[in-house]
Amino acid sequence: MLASLIAAVVLTSTAVITLATLPGSLRGAVQNRVELDVRRVASDARTTQLRSMLPTSPRVHLLQVVSREGTVLAASHNLRGKPPITHLKLAKPETIYTTEARLSGDPEVIESDAKYLVMAMESQTPYGLVTVYGAASLADVDRALGWLYAVIFLGIPLVLVIVGSITWTVVGQALSPVERIRAELAEITGHDLSRRVPVPDNGDEITQLAATTNHTLERLERSVETQRRFVADASHELRSPITALRTQLEVATAYPDDTDWPSTGARALMSADRLTDIIDELLMLARLDAGAVTDRHVVDACRLAEEQERRRAGGAVSIVTDAPGTAPVFGSPIQLDRLLTNLLDNATRHASARIDLQVAVDEWDKTVVIKVTDDGPGIAPEYRDCVFERFTRLPEARVKDKDGSGLGLALSREIALAHQGSLTISDHFPGAQFVTRLPLYVEGYSPV
Structure with a gap:
């Protein structure tokens, strides 16, 4: 419908412009030729250069010079010996008058079923007051306009039907894969998400x-x-x-x-x-998971580490903190403190006697690196990814702590990711080493 509507607007606009300009243009071209010949003959008559046989321009069929008494003084070759083609009463001399009329006369010279553009002008000459007539058939103009009207009023609806049909067919074929995708999606429910939509090989x-x-x-x-x-x-x-x-x-x-x-x-x-x-x-x-953004501001990771050490002082496992200077990060103090709490709780469950908590600034990649290392049995490489899954607890963890939930490490990684950072397990012996990287806070720039 849209393609047909656009085509209709374009074609209709073109047709309106054509109908408004072309008929006048065609008649204007004929009128210019006839007027040129009439003025030329009138000029010749005024200078006594009038010839009995008048030459005509292309498409100017008839020329006559008629005296006031009705005598034909000169004519084009096809009107020699013929009476005046018409009698027009002209109000003023030296003025061109124009009309369209059907002329009568010799059928071999004048087409009885055709309209003629007739122009006349009176002029004072040595022969007296004479009238110069010029006429040109409008049959060719009428035939051209007839074809034009036929093309416009019959061709435009036909073109619109063709455009609509082709567009409907082409768009239907182009969108058939979309219909198949829609139908497949309509069949997919929450109980069975294993189905997939068909992928066409069009590459589009x-x-x-x-x-x-x-x-x-x-x-x-x-x-x-x-x-x-x-x-x-x-x-x-x-x-x-x-x-x-x-x-x-x-x-x-x-x-x-x-x-x-x-x-x-x-x-x-x-x-x-x-x-x-x-x-x-x-x-x-x-x-x-919902992407909720908590209140965030600049937090010193070194101060968080020192606070954790003070909070856990006197425990069964000693915590040795190495956090010189400052390590500013932009984030939620509650979430970052929870990250450290979970990592230290996990290390406490597995450590034999000592936990190392190290905070440093990596100037090369502009990150704050927090390492929590215990001296326990460590984590085998094949389990280093699955321990970050929710509710995942290794057999050793279940034996050492039956009350654990298996959420601590998963939550710690989610907090690190929410702060545009990472939490991984690196190779270390003895024990396990959890490495957290968070973007270093730069004055005037918030990384999250």
Whole structure:
């Protein structure tokens, strides 16, 4: 419809301009020739150079010089011996008068069914007052205009039908892959995201659309699978402390006289604390997944490390901090503190006697490097990626800490990524070394 509408506007505009200018242009060309001959003959008559046989220009068919008494003084070769072609009453001499009329006369000279453009001018000559007549047939002009009207009024609708049909067919064929993609997408539901849309081999934008759609479906499938696993694992992790808490309270309620209430309250409080920690980590992960932006400002990573060391002083595992100078980063103090807390908690569970906490500035790539190293058994290379998955706990971790949730390292990596940084495990012996890199804060520039 749009293509037909555009074609209709273009063709109609062209037709209107043509109809407004072409008929007048064709008649104007004929009129100029006739007027030129009439004025030439009148000039010859005034200077007594009038010849009995008048030459005519191309397409000027008839020329006559008629005296006031009606005598033909001169004529073109086809009007020799013929009466005047017309009698016009002219108001003023030396003035050209124009009309269109059907002329009568010899059929071999004058076309009876054709209109003629007739021009006349009176002029004072040595022969007296004479009238010069010139006439040209408009048959060719009328035929040309007839063809023009036929082309415009019959051809334009035909062209519009052809344009509409071709456009409909071509666009339909071009968009048929889109319809197949749409139909396939309509069949895909949240219960089965393994299906993919067909990818045409045209190599055009539709091919790119189909390929991008399939990539999006792949990411969506992975995301949904991760979400399902996350919900299942979260339900499992939350069920354990809730069950333990419920069991403790049910036993205490059933045997109130035999219950050590301070001990029972302490254990219930520990279960509640574990539930609180899991929920806090889940909420922070959910905010990070949603792309929520917390209040951020300049934070000194060295001061965070020193605060962690003071907070953990007197613990079973000693923490040795190496954080000279300052290491400014732009970020959320709460999230960055949580990152260090999780890394140190993980190191404390696996360390034998010592944890090294090192903060330094890498001037070469403008990053702040935070290294947390323990002297425990370490992490095998094949497990260094999976430990950052949510609710993933290695067998050794389950033995050492049954109350862990498997969210700490996953949350730490998400915090690092949210701050345009990274968290990896590097080779180290003995133990494991977690390396966090965050963009160094430069005055007047915020990297996140």
